[in-house]
Amino acid sequence: MIFKKHLFCPVCGNRLKKGNPLCEHCGFAWAAENPFKNVPETSGRTGWSSLKCDIRFKKYKRDHITIILIWAISLAFLIPGILLITGNISKDESWVAVILAIMFLGIGFVSAVSVRRKGTEWVGTVIDKYDNRTAGSNRYTIYFLTEDYTQVIKNYSSNIKYDYFKISDLVRMHDNGLIRYLEKFDKSQDEIIFCAACNYLMDIRADYCQACGCPLLK
Numbered sequence: 001m002i003f004k005k006h007l008f009c010p011v012c013g014n015r016l017k018k019g020n021p022l023c024e025h026c027g028f029a030w031a032a033e034n035p036f037k038n039v040p041e042t043s044g045r046t047g048w049s050s051l052k053c054d055i056r057f058k059k060y061k062r063d064h065i066t067i068i069l070i071w072a073i074s075l076a077f078l079i080p081g082i083l084l085i086t087g088n089i090s091k092d093e094s095w096v097a098v099i100l101a102i103m104f105l106g107i108g109f110v111s112a113v114s115v116r117r118k119g120t121e122w123v124g125t126v127i128d129k130y131d132n133r134t135a136g137s138n139r140y141t142i143y144f145l146t147e148d149y150t151q152v153i154k155n156y157s158s159n160i161k162y163d164y165f166k167i168s169d170l171v172r173m174h175d176n177g178l179i180r181y182l183e184k185f186d187k188s189q190d191e192i193i194f195c196a197a198c199n200y201l202m203d204i205r206a207d208y209c210q211a212c213g214c215p216l217l218k
């Protein structure tokens, strides 16, 4: 399997230095052709991970919110500024520029707040899977039944998650304002895992996401 983003060490989670084939912190040879060759093929565990409130998820969310706010503030100055300079908004209409600025700040603020919104958490079982590709849409559907007998339907645009979840798998939906992630109870037979923060596809033998540095729930 090819994993392209190498920003963080998959073994210790620290940031990797470009040009150094070894992690500076733990010595892991991340650039090697088969970096996990000494780790057992199925290192996934059975049971719920205890890391769902890890400090790195908090930092990931904080960075995400900072980027949204920087964008909103930049646009709030830039767009009205350009419109004023190019004469698209005349001096007498400068209130339009103010309204535009307030609008960008408002959108930024609402998006930043929604990043930390909590959802419904549940535990359930995969009861059915359906490959809808023949219906013309490139969609895969999985049906879950929660412990309180509510049906949850999830659609995926690729087959990776569709293949990842098997019928009768026990799963837990984490939606705690830090991560929105479906964790499998039994990962002992898996070769892959997804990052709960950025959804990056990782080798199950890794402990951290190499794209964002968050711990893997395995």
Ligand SMILES: [Zn+2]
Pocket (backbone or CB within 6 Å): 009, 010, 011, 012, 013, 014, 023, 024, 025, 026, 027, 028
């Ligand atoms: Zn390392």
Ligand SMILES: [Zn+2]
Pocket (backbone or CB within 6 Å): 195, 196, 197, 198, 199, 200, 209, 210, 211, 212, 213, 214
């Ligand atoms: Zn990640």
